Amino acid sequence: MPDPTAPHDFDVAATVPARRQLSSVLRTLPTSAMQFLLTATVHLLRATLPPEQQATFGDTIAGDTQALLAWVKENNPKQFIPDGVQRRSKLAPDDD
DSSP states (O other): OBOTTSTTSBOHHHHSOOHHHHHHHHHHSOHHHHHHHHHHHHHHHHHHSOHHHHTTTTSSOOOOOHHHHHHHHHTOGGGGSOTTOOOOSOOOOOOO
């Protein structure tokens, strides 16, 4: 939706789909379409680099998995057994 008063000349809220809608569309797109988008994005990013950096673009890829590891740990009940707690199958009766 055009909006000449907006910084980029369009109304973001009226133009960009909501997160749930975008997520739904992305889940239903064929793999070939997603691969095309990824490949085109990488080519466009490479083209924006200076010529001396284009040759080695993509040789090294770094990713941050900390958030993923934290989510897995948080949602895995076995990770939350407190340290030092010992299970006893049989307790000795008290001799008073």
